[in-house]
Amino acid sequence: MSAPTRTRRTGTRTRAAQAALLALAATATSVLLASPAHAADTAPYRATVLEHGYDTAKVVTLSFDADWSDAGVASVLNTLKANGITAAFSLTGRFVERYPASTRTIMAAGSKLVNHSYDHPYFSKLTQAQRWSELNRAEAAYNKLGYSSNGWFRAPYRDGYADPGVNRDLALDGYYISFDWTFDTTGYNGASTATILSRVRQYVRPGAIIVMHPGEGSTDPAALPQVISTLKSLGYGFTNPYLTVTHGAIGSKYAALGAQRSLLGPARTVEMPGTVTGSAIQWFAGGRVYYSWATGAHEVNGAILGKFVSLGSVNGFVGYPRSDETAVTGGRASQFQGANIYWSGATGAHEVNGAILGTYLSLGGTASRLGLPTSDEHSVTGGRGSDFQHGALVWNSATGAVTVSYF
Known part of the structure; x- marks a missing residue:
């Protein structure tokens, strides 16, 4: 040398x-x-808010928030299975404690679990310690059944979802992905199927994350088959939430390895900048993926x-x-x-x-x-x-x- x-x-x-x-x-x-x-390659300073996925093709991600009831869970899962769709489920800790059998069925379907707090409070009104308690109590309920959110969070009521302080506190507790949404069908409020489909046509966009609710009183479970057929008629396909948070060369590598079924498991962060122009890093539950122009x-x-x-x-x-x-x-x-x-x-x-x-x-x-x-x-x-x-x-x-x- x-x-x-x-x-x-x-x-x-x-x-x-x-x-x-x-x-x-x-x-x-x-x-x-x-x-x-x-x-580069250190923990994110704040959670990243995702109001839509990274895919710019005509695809959407379906997601469901559950807290007060599991009444429509079976119907929703049957519809998703019939259409080959994997969805995200934001579950509160108390939902998981009340409905362990439904939780197991949701997870057995391959759904992505998202931490939705323990008992659905307004996060903007909580102290840092209270926010962490909500996150950790919910995670403990998931862990008791053998599951983890892997650091994904969705704000109850969408309250404070874009607040820098809330997202700072999320990151401090290891939650780096704030999995928000593009539009709500409002089925939780008893909206008619016609209203739900009208909202789909009005607000859908490439990469949209759509939120629905499967609880008692929600009209989303009954409308879901028509929501899916309407989206298809508009030329949209469906991506699974594990891929929603990846893109580019790292997303392609992740998909090629088997995505969430690979040794990497679910993403822990979104893509982060590396040390040279064009380079990137993304953390996953089981490892990390690195990209640069020189190395791939x-x-x-x-x-x-x-x-x-x-x-x-x-x-x-x-x-x-x-x-x-x-x-x-x-x-x-x-x-x-x-x-x-x-x-x-x-x-x-x-x-x-x-x-x-x-x-x-x-x-x-x-x-x-x-x-x-x-x-x-x-x-x-x-x-x-x-x-x-x-x-x-x-x-x-x-x-x-x-x-x-x-x-």
Whole structure:
């Protein structure tokens, strides 16, 4: 390795060490107290309000808010199933406690669960502590049945949904998606089917999120078949809420992996800007997807993601991923712009980079006699070194040569 390149890498490591501290802090609530200009790939400063989805094609997302009654749930689910539609259900905690069987049926249909508070108060009138109590009590009710909202929220009465303070408090409690809506059919208020269909024709737009109610007294369940047929007659199709919050290269990667049924699970955030122009990051329940013009879109998950974040994520020397996580001899690996990260249950996750990585790969990588790395690259006398299951590689700062040792 040439001296100028080596000097660059040493400087990058200093910055990576600083970035790693920021990335580790992102796992704590305190990181959310930073200014909006914090480094890329840290927790959002406020929840993002979605009044419509990102898809600009003629598709809509159906959603249902339930609190006081489950009277129309079975009818709604039957209609959705008959039309092959996946919907979002915003459920209060007390609904889930009162109607566990209906909740299980809703979730068994593949619906996206959205936290709708515990008992449907006006959020703008609550203190921060009260807001968090509402969110956490509802989440506890979901968790008791084995479900999670994964940080999605919908404001009761649509009260305070655009309030910066409310959305700041949501983010402070780990709720980064405020899943709002484009228009309400008003079936909850007993609107006639003709009125409901008139509102559909008047307010529908590409990407619209439509809210309805399945409770006792609502006319939405009975009108739903005609709502669907009317939308189809207008040339609209239906997307599922898991895809509603994704788009572009990251959305395509997510869909290709299997969307919510993949190891990524539901989105935790909307797409966020990365460190270079045109780059983007999105967090999911089971991992993250990174995109840049130079690398494309790739997922990172599990222990490899943990190591990546500890090294500064995209703010550090490792850069953006150049591959999804793949199987290698003895474990798993992800390739990045500035390093490879390897993992196995026996060795943990470790990075290998620079000239040491070049030599390691030339020897056969994980399939070589060296096996998997057991350390990150570290300082040794006269240079840098990486340890492996059956040996070590040492880079000499004077010669740029890499020495191979087996044991």
